[in-house]
Amino acid sequence: GENVEQHPSTLSVQEGDSAVIKCTYSDSASNYFPWYKQELGKRPQLIIDIRSNVGEKKDQRIAVTLNKTAKHFSLHITETQPEDSAVYFCAASRNTGGFKTIFGAGTRLFVKA
Amino acid sequence: NAGVTQTPKFQVLKTGQSMTLQCAQDMNHNSMYWYRQDPGMGLRLIYYSASEGTTDKGEVPNGYNVSRLNKREFSLRLESAAPSQTSVYFCASSALAGGDNEQFFGPGTRLTVL
Numbered sequence: 001g002e003n004v005e006q007h008p009s010t011l012s013v014q015e016g017d018s019a020v021i022k023c024t025y026s027d028s029a030s031n032y033f034p035w036y037k038q039e040l041g042k043r044p045q046l047i048i049d050i051r052s053n054v055g056e057k058k059d060q061r062i063a064v065t066l067n068k069t070a071k072h073f074s075l076h077i078t079e080t081q082p083e084d085s086a087v088y089f090c091a092a093s094r095n096t097g098g099f100k101t102i103f104g105a106g107t108r109l110f111v112k113a
Numbered sequence: 114n115a116g117v118t119q120t121p122k123f124q125v126l127k128t129g130q131s132m133t134l135q136c137a138q139d140m141n142h143n144s145m146y147w148y149r150q151d152p153g154m155g156l157r158l159i160y161y162s163a164s165e166g167t168t169d170k171g172e173v174p175n176g177y178n179v180s181r182l183n184k185r186e187f188s189l190r191l192e193s194a195a196p197s198q199t200s201v202y203f204c205a206s207s208a209l210a211g212g213d214n215e216q217f218f219g220p221g222t223r224l225t226v227l
Contacts, residue, residue: 009153032213043203043218044156051213089155095213099163102172103155 002027004092006104013080014112021075021107023090027100030092033066033073038087038106047088048075080111114139117219119204125225126194134189134222136204144207145187146171146216147179149200156203162187163210194226 005024013019025033031052036044050057050064050073057064061080066073077084087108093101117138126132138145143164148156158171162181176198178190187206191198201223205216 004155006155034215043220045218046215049215091156093213099161099169101158101216103157105153105155 002092002100002102004090004102004104006090006107008107009105010108010110012110012112015080015082017080019077019080019084019109019111021088021090021109023073023075023092023104025071025073025092025102027092027094027102028071029094029096030071031095032093033064034091034093035064035075036089036091038089040086044089077109080109082111082113085109085111116140117204117206117217119202119219119222121222122220123223125227126191127227128195130194131190131192132194133191134202134204134224135186136188136219137186138206138217139185140206140208140217141184142206142208142217143184143210145181146205146207147177147187147189148203148205149173149198150203150221151200159189159202194224196226198224199226200224 034049037047038044050066061078063076087106089106090104120135146161147159157173160179162168165184180188201221203221204219207214207216
């Protein structure tokens with residue numbers, strides 16, 4: 001069946017460095033790609049999303065890129081801060097042929113002060 | 114606005130017991146979802162309701178039933194709990210009836226089945 005692979009599972013960076021998390025999806029009908037941040041013991045919250053007709057989107061220190069041909073999308077966080085430490089989930093969604101959202105397994109990001 | 118609320122926050126069941134997890138949203142959203150979150154496996158969709166009066170199976174529906182009571186409320190029922198259902202359960206809602214818009218999550222219910 002369809003799946004979303006997310007790498008790495010754990011990422012440790014120094015404060016101020018950049019962090020990159022990559023996801024690959026298999027369902028070619030996916031057209032919406034959100035990224036959620038989940039702090040320890042809290043609920044997931046959307047931080048950025050991208051649609052299939054866009055190649056890149058940026059919001060302050062966060063950016064997402066999408067390569068539809070390769071079925072690959074990535075989250076980039078620049079100038080990382082300790083409060084960026086959390087688990088990040090990517091997801092691939094479609095609305096045609098029935099609703100489906102598949103989440104990646106998550107990346108635990110540690111930002112060391 | 115409270116957003117998405119869930120009750121209870123924690124629950125311990127014995128194998129074979131039943132229970133219902135409650136979820137409500139006050140954002141006038143059309144779609145609601147139930148996920149389970151297990152370590153190292155991300156979020157997996159159990160059931161969803163695209164709009165009031167409709168429900169559909171997600172990725173892992175076995176052992177669960179749902180009821181979309183009205184536009185605000187979407188409950189998840191475990192008829193005969195099993196240890197494999199030990200997990201954190203999240204309810205979510207979205208404004209539009211489809212997968213291509215932001216989902217707002219509740220605080221979660223941590224369920225342990227002994």
